[in-house]
Amino acid sequence: MHGKFDGLGRFADPSVLILTSLADGPKHGYAIMADVAAFSGVGMEPGTLYGALSRLERRGWVRPLATDERRRPYEITAVGQAVLAEQLATMQQIVRIGRLRSATAFGA
């Protein structure tokens, strides 16, 4: 994983999923879980979700929106968007190289 994710520990992967989920607009806790399950098939549990959310919030990558509803929506910040873009670029690079190498190994 990339340098910017240092210190997220076992929450690094959930963090990418959460940031991706928030990229198209604010969502509350359960909506994030449902969205992540829908787009990635990853069944994130509430403990993991809130462990990652609390770290993302402390780093200033997501921000809770003021609400007096019980369900508090979170939104991605500008910094969070930059970090996500960087992460996705890294992943894309891994995908590209991985495809290339496996094609070389088995395709020939």
Next chain:
Amino acid sequence: MRRTLAARLSRALVGCYPRRWRQRYGGELLDVLDQHRPGVRTVLDLGAGALGAHLDPAYRREGLAVIGRHKNGLAAGIAALMVLVVLAGGWWIAAWWQEEHGSPLPLSEGTWGVAFSPNGRIVATVNPGLELWDVADPAHPKRLDYSHGPLVMPGEPAFSPNGRVLATNGGGSGVLWNVTDPARLTEIAILPGRDVGQGAMVFSPDGRILATTDNGAVVLWSIADPARATRITTLTGQAGDVTALSFSPDGHLLASGSDSGTVVVWNIADPVRATRITAPARQAGGISAVSFSPDGHLLASGSDSGTVILRNLTDPAAPVITATLRFTVPLPPPQYPGPGTGPDVALAFSAAGRALTTIAGNTTVTLWNVTDPGAVTRITTVTANRIGTGTVAFSPGGRTVAGAPTTGDTLALWTLP
């Protein structure tokens, strides 16, 4: 709603998170658990989450932060790790013990719920532990007792009319406490089932019924004998999640307000056969407070959009809107959101029912003359620096407001104009 063993364990585990973590995220996490179908994985994941939060320097106590500072140093060998694991385990147990028996959090961290006893001498606060305060001398409130078990979670507490029983939301179950001696909180009973929502709880004027919320429903409990409380009925059909409740002074009517702006009046003269009388027009915003006037003729509902609607309920089947009061709801401070920092509207009638006080966003206090409900006038508006951090409560008669101070660890009391 029946909950499985995994669901019960999950909710219990939320109580094992550090208190500061719980104060910030506990309510939301419980809410997500309500919507989730918990399994073994959920339980294990929450256990790991609670352990992780305890080991997180941000929620760790000062003395142990030193471990965090050196974790990247040379001592990060396997031996040190093993020592850490042992220390962490021991510390976790110690922290858990501390949760149960330790000193309370500073009150300035905000309140999830506040309630005055009927004689106005005791105030109960939830943050997320339960605390009882002696406010007989308003200049010097004294903390009498507190309980920090995982049994106390967000939600407004409520005193019984005789002041001997206190009801709180215990992580999804209603908990009844004996507060006859307010210096010694003792648990009487936990209401069966785990479906008490974070909305309001109210006792009927005769003290025999407790009304609680369960998402979009209202649950009536018979608590004639608090040690053997039983569920009487569940009132369903209201749109939105019920957030506010009020009994009429004669105990025959119950008003419920929801977060989608609906106000429903129920006839509960015979609670077993409670019926919905009327569902007046929807109010903009979410209802934060409903209250009957002392004579029972008026019903006031306050919405976080900045309106109070007064209805004449002399004929409950045909409520007549007599006035719509408008005021600005200040935005919450741009600080880290804590318990109840959202724009909130609180309201109370004066003892004689001639005045109505509204507090918006914990800053704007407005006193209204409602002697003639058809011609309500604004008496005065005071903009305070900040009344309470989180929720606040009016004393009986509405002259005093209790809440958390912005700094320090004592209950704050404001006397209204």
